[in-house]
Amino acid sequence: xxxxxxxxxxxxxxxxxxxxxxxxxxxxxxxxxxxxxxxxxxxxxxxxxxxxxxxxxxxxxxxxxxxxxxxxxxxxxxxxxxxxxxxxxxxxxxxxxxxxxxxxxxxxxxxxxxxxxxxxxxxxxxxxxxxxxxxxxxxxxxxxxxxxxxxxxxxxxxxxxxxxxxxxxxxxxxxxxxxxxxx
Amino acid sequence: xxxxxxxxxxxxxxxxxxxxxxxxxxxxxxxxxxxxxxxxxxxxxxxxxxxxxxxxxxxxxxxxxxxxxxxxxxxxxxxxxxxxxxxxxxxxxxxxxxxxxxxxxxxxxxxxxxxxxxxxxxxxxxxxxxxxxxxxxxxxxxxxxxxxxxxxxxxxxxxxxxxxxxxxxxxxxxxxxxxxxxxxxxxxxxxxxxxxxxxxxxxxxxxxxxxxxxxxxxx
Numbered sequence: 001x002x003x004x005x006x007x008x009x010x011x012x013x014x015x016x017x018x019x020x021x022x023x024x025x026x027x028x029x030x031x032x033x034x035x036x037x038x039x040x041x042x043x044x045x046x047x048x049x050x051x052x053x054x055x056x057x058x059x060x061x062x063x064x065x066x067x068x069x070x071x072x073x074x075x076x077x078x079x080x081x082x083x084x085x086x087x088x089x090x091x092x093x094x095x096x097x098x099x100x101x102x103x104x105x106x107x108x109x110x111x112x113x114x115x116x117x118x119x120x121x122x123x124x125x126x127x128x129x130x131x132x133x134x135x136x137x138x139x140x141x142x143x144x145x146x147x148x149x150x151x152x153x154x155x156x157x158x159x160x161x162x163x164x165x166x167x168x169x170x171x172x173x174x175x176x177x178x179x180x181x182x183x
Numbered sequence: 184x185x186x187x188x189x190x191x192x193x194x195x196x197x198x199x200x201x202x203x204x205x206x207x208x209x210x211x212x213x214x215x216x217x218x219x220x221x222x223x224x225x226x227x228x229x230x231x232x233x234x235x236x237x238x239x240x241x242x243x244x245x246x247x248x249x250x251x252x253x254x255x256x257x258x259x260x261x262x263x264x265x266x267x268x269x270x271x272x273x274x275x276x277x278x279x280x281x282x283x284x285x286x287x288x289x290x291x292x293x294x295x296x297x298x299x300x301x302x303x304x305x306x307x308x309x310x311x312x313x314x315x316x317x318x319x320x321x322x323x324x325x326x327x328x329x330x331x332x333x334x335x336x337x338x339x340x341x342x343x344x345x346x347x348x349x350x351x352x353x354x355x356x357x358x359x360x361x362x363x364x365x366x367x368x369x370x371x372x373x374x375x376x377x378x379x380x381x382x383x384x385x386x387x388x389x390x391x392x393x394x395x396x397x398x399x400x401x402x
Contacts, residue, residue, distance in 0.1 A: 086266035095256035
């Protein structure tokens, strides 16, 4: 399968090293696109709505993020990877997450009796979340992060397959997700 | 009270968050002459100044729109920087989260995050006001925004008087928590009459982009 990894490590420390190793291992059997976000000099979403009502489906900010959008929408699986910073994934990752709204349609539809945005594309990658503990991370923190990504999954017509700490993640987690696609 | 308000909308001074903030302040200044400073986090070049203002304030309110089920990236960056500071025990911090989605349930996960953040930083947590259905208020006729604005004015007056959010107004603004049966019917059948997505369609048409609305340039 095709996998996109968005690495939001803004310290470029051991976390990025581990993501690089994981990327190497996964590349033996899958096509993997790794984006090291903090090296890309990306800008924040300005809420201009160009992507929804001026140039539908296209972001007005031309800073290379289109490569990410193309990769995400053509992938079977998407990884949000980041050390936890102040209890959540990093601003470098959140910046890109905000801009993924370009891949949705403004129209509202009902999902489980809630309003959500319609699909722009036929299919969206399912996703996994890989984080690194802070000194004071507890189970409540992890549950909050998981719940926020579960909600994101509803909005992105997707499913969160796993949330794991970087030291616990292995290629098997991806194989299980791959099995879902094979069926 | 020395109050600092941080507006976390990426739309900066054109934001719906700014309108709600102004209504809050209108009510606040009806009963108080306290010093209030406001900052726009979208001016990311002034991040150091914003962090210092946060540090110096006794009472802080942070208002932002829900972006992909959480705080916007600029707000996360701000939070990361204020969290690097030594924990300021007893600093009074409250939040206002507004969203385009009508129902409050969309914002309750980030509310849990904000409460935990306050705990971690040893702040005195003043609570989180959640308000859905805010996208489009700038073009709504006054009768549609009257109750919303009144609620925010009263929220501001109550805050100036007590230093806290009114629980009664928080509860009122949080409605609907989930969509009502009537609203669900409206979305299901309003689509046939072109009502559900009227706001988006009128803007698409205004920009001559309606025909192209299902474009997939990145596929």
